[in-house]
Amino acid sequence: MASLIAFALTISLAFNIATSQSNITRGSSLTPNGATNAWLSPSGLYAFGFYPQKEGYALGIYTAQISQRTVVWTAGRDNLPLLYNATLRFTTDGRLVIDQAQGQQINIFDAGGASIASMQDSGNFVLYGSQGTVLWQTFDNPTDTLLAGQRLAAGKRLFSSISEVDQSIGVFRLVMQFDGNLVQYPKGGTRDAAYWASNTVGTGSNVTLNLDSDGFLYLLQNSTYLIRNLTQGRYPRNNTIYRMKIDVDGIFRLYSHDLRNMSKNGSVIWASSNNKCAGRGLCGVNGYCEVMNDDAQCRCLPGFEFVNPELWSMGCQRNYTVEKCKMNDLGTAVRMVSLSNARWEETTYDNPEATMTQEECSAACLNDCNCEVALFSGQECRLQRLPLRFMEVTDNESNVGLIKVYVASLNNGPDPSNPSIQVKKARRKGILVTGVSLISISLLVLLFSAVLIYKARVWAYRKLFENVGPRAFSYAELERITNGFKEELGRGSFGIVYKEFQTEMKVIGRTHHRNLTKLLGYCYEGSERLLVYEYMPQGSLADILFEPKRNIVPCWAERIRMAIDIAHGILYLHEECETAIIHCDIKPQNILMDEYNCAKISDFGLAKLLEHDQTRTSTLIRGTRGYVAPEWYKNLPITVKVDVFSFGIVLLEILCCRRSVENNFPVNEAILEEWVYDCYETDELSKLVNGEDVDKHALDRMVKIGLWCIQEDPALRPSVKQVVLMLEGTRVRCKGGLSAIRHKNQPMASPLLHRNGTIGAPLVPVGHF
Template sequence: MDSVVLFLLLSTFFTSSAQQMESNVSRGSYLTPGINSTWLSRSGLYAFGFYKQGNGYAVGIFLAGIPQKTVVWTANRDVPPVSSSATLSFSRDGTLVLQSTPEQTQIIIADSLGSTSAAMLDTGNFVLYNSDQEIQWQSFEHPTDSLLPGQRLLAGTELFSSVSATDHSTGIFRLKMQHDGHLVQYPVDTPDTAGYAYWGSGTFGSGDNVTLNFSPDGHLYLLNATGANIRNVTDGGYPTKDTIYLMRIDADGIFRLYSYELKQNGNWSVVWSSSGDLCDPKGLCGLNGYCVSNDTEARCVCLPGFEMVHPGNRTAGCEKSFNAADCNSKNEYNTYTMRELANTVWEDISYSVLSFPLKEDCKQACLEDCNCEAALFKDSRCRKQRLPLRYGRRQLTDSNIAFIKVGKSTPADMPKPNQEGHRLEMLIISAVFLTFGGMMLVISGIVFYKNHFWYRKLPVNGNAEVGDDVAPRSFTYPELEKATDGFREEVGRGSFGTVYKGAILNGQKIVAVKKLEKVLAEGEREFQTEMKVIGRTHHRNLVRLLGYCHDGTHRLLVYEYMSNGSLADILFTPEKQTCWEERKGIARDIARGILYLHEECERQIIHCDIKPQNILMDDYGCAKISDFGLAKLLKPDQTRTFTGIRGTKGYVAPEWHRKLPITVKADVYSYGIVLLEIVCRRKSVDWSLPEDIAILEGWAYHCFESGDLDQLVGPDDEVDKKQFERMVKLGLWCIQDEPSLRPSMKKVLLMLEGTIDIPTPPSPTSFFSVI
């Protein structure tokens, strides 16, 4: 009996070894993107070969046996993705090579001359063997951003994060197993010194051959040269039945341990992470930007007077948004101001350190020093710095104050005198202009007073005209009742009231009269909001408010009449649909109107309800934004506000539901949805379509990611393919979940006009997902 047991044990051992050593790839084998694209492990869980990245393909190892095709290793990760005509070959000499086209130079994946076979093992390790079944090369010895159970990180080696969840080229963070026994996280391109570390294992001085090891039960631990455990990074002992584990340094700079239950067919779950503070990784926000975190996300904010270099890449940092003359303390035309930023910490690269009892002294010292562009003040120490500032983050427990020197922009043609004579000449000219201006102001005041120019009451049946330069005039209720023939012809209806067609000026001018019906609460608020907001605006892409009625309980608004209805009528009515060039023009018109509200008004305005029904079309096909009843007029010093949810379902930005501060980026989100509707000529949500394409934003991203945008174009719709792709990409940028990733409307317009390039957008709903 004992001999039988021994035989069975030996048989099991040799069978298991044979399975691990057995080759499923022979020399001369090759792969191409498409049907024959991977070599699978015996169980089918892991695959080696081509996977989709951007608009092309990369080569690597990924989990093929689960719905989330999670990449765990990438070959030559900084080589651009290859086309569908590429070939991956296990050559006759035993080398693994990638060739994009027959004309291009071969890229060596694994240089292992003499290898006779290869295998994708169930451990996730891809190996090349010689004729004696000895390993010549293995992916486990060349990790990228991940480790799998059984894999080690040797002394002197490191993992590098990926750029993003969808771009597996080298990112900006690294995890290094140092020769001194210390496992440490740093930004890339920094020395291995404590000043740049943002996480460490605390095992400095433990020996020169310490390794990071990974067990199947999720146990991450450090062993020294003698095999002694010197530190448990994770406790281990997690369930192993039908569960797999993965350790990775993510694109956000934090390394995490994940688990996946194969039976559940579910999602990856975070078991452990190196930090609970998403702003810990240094450099997450790039130069001149600082990180602000809450429990669920990290947000990058620019220094005062700066803006994001690239709205889709927070690590690209921030650049100056102002123009200022060269610093010269004797130049009175060159003025600077110091902006204060409290509770932020930065890398200390000061060129001068001074002692001051008060922060105002530090502020003034930097202002008077042409070399100083920022100053850090803490504990009476004033550290003068030059830009750029690095590794910024908000830390409420830190008393550090940063002073940023911001130049006040001066017109390009403003003279920059440096002689007393020139200054005297400018003073004389200025005095003359001031005197002349004062005289004109007095004369204008007299004329306005005598003619009652502002808000004069014009008779409906008179001959006076309502010109573009006249402020909204007051109507009585009977006047508007007569102008609309008893509110006979209804042309539109909204949540707060009904719009009727009417005529004033003896029937010479057609108008739209909006009759607010919920007067006691919402209607009164909408009336006051529209009066405040649109009454002070004037732009060709905003519907003009001509008058109003505030008569007893009656609240009515009189607008210019838009003869071609709304954008919704044009987009969603088959017989009215417009051509590609006209839709491009409409998209630009809307962008110009929103840009005016955001950046060119006296007070910044957030419309809060951008949707096709609120975009009206005039006689000439010009699009104009209407319905400002939900708009938010910001105070002069405001850039954000807290308010209850406003807008229409399907167009409302995610931050409304999360009770986060609302900025102009909420309008950018709504515009992105509308833009996708314009270019695709369909509603953003249409449940009459199959479920997988009913929601436009998800369907659009799927088609973009798969390189099949033709599915978004109707059979009778002739579009410029290159322009169509640009506008889809722009729409996807505008609807990013994170507001800071969305471009400003100024950049949206530049992208629409082709002035600046549009990079590849991440998934609107999965940019912050960990897998």
């Protein structure tokens, strides 16, 4: 009887809704190449379904009657493109999901309980409950577009697409902030990087951006009070639709479409800027924008080329390799190339006081191995490193950018007509003659002595390695020492996978650092593979942060010291080992604590060794979900920056004394990195430490470091050496001494609500500290 009543309610609901919209019942599905690949609105104006995407398909809402498809909403933008065998299902229990190959599933609405779905003529796709209530709708979850009748609520964001043929999340975002200000940022940019704002800050916490059917675009407080008009409206209503979109170039525009002429593209009737280069970061790192024939054109710094000429936002990279400072190497010339009217995000590390002219600024950078670019303004010289972000070259700037360029040979060396060239051919020639003479004499001496000492050196090294290093244990010895392996302290990542056992042996056997666990010995006997490490009495960092004894956690100063220890360990692996090592699984469970609470990195079973002069590698995905860098999922080359990303997540966990994902926290706090960003954006960082008495400036710096580390683009993340330097600048003393502790807050007892995955919180890199 209950099922019959439910069925009757569903039929009644379908009848009531059918007059204004088309309905989709449970069990319906779509496929890209099937008989049904879209669900149309009643008039056929809009369609919800699959459409071609670069290298595959996407699922979304688009205009079906206009000749050139206009996409107004896209599902699962972090998982594009979809494959040809993807299937959209409106399940029998009322969920909306995309099934892909190998059991992968993308949840659009996974709370369940929806009785009917509807594609409406307004462009809104809605899921209704059995009583006709709206459970979920695309109007509440915009991607890059607003349609008439839709609004952008406080705290919501629009993200541009990567390109016109790729609807994945791109470079720019439009944010309706809680302070009432509507702001445009480059993805990964701080507030200082904003390039457009409505200047309505302080007008209230419930301000929305609204679009009416006559093209009126405006900001409204509490749904009643008009804050600001962006357009005047009063455009034609009949046979015309309007949409506001943040375009690929970062400018948001208002378009109109005349439904009487379906072959005509939409017309722009308003734009946030008429400057095609207004979007900061349009050309990516080490690139800048110029307007040519009313179109934006990206350029690279001298000596650089596009990573992908078809995708400017990926930025520019050197068209040569620099292994070290070669200023004094034979056969190599170094020069400074000037770029007038330039500016970029400040990353100054030194201001030479003696510089007064552009030539002196060039010389200061040339004589500093750390300097890669300099910015000269008047009588001020600012030495900086790469990459350069948010670079602009305009007539309004008086700065001169000075870029260090390495020239392969003297024959193709510096242009003598360039006044900024500081490396003279004559000087190089003199160095060459002197160098050849010295080398000739040295070779005679070395050749004579090499034969005499070769055998002695080989013998010495053999003796050294015979007496230093992990000890080989028999299985019987370890069984006796551990009393039959009675007490298990934990499990590593390799388990009984022997190949990873060999990796861990190779990695840890050649390392020695106070912040790495010491390998005492090993057993490689028959089928037994065992590693013997030093005993770490305090357990793991996860034990201390997430499951502390007596419900207490370390004080602020102790947590900072732990973060510094971990960073030092990663720095050793990346830059101080004979062969660079990518750990690939940095997480609190793999950070062990000794009796002095010194943090030490352990578990090298997933580590990846780089060959000499190798900076990147390709391998199958490794690591632990929640700590894995985005490039793993995108099949991009893997560099040491994957460890920097993982460290960033761990650093945020250390600061907040909680896991990166807490399913029993409120929805806006469940994902740590998003919550941290929201708190940073609203200047409410004290929430992260629950009012703990910490230095606010230090907390702000630490949060910035963490957010900088977890940038989606590896090139925007700092090196671990930079991280160490920044962390060591935030040392503080704990009131009451290092043993002082505070009580950990209990998680709030509320269920995890479904968080729509279409728009996630963007992350911020750091410009100033």
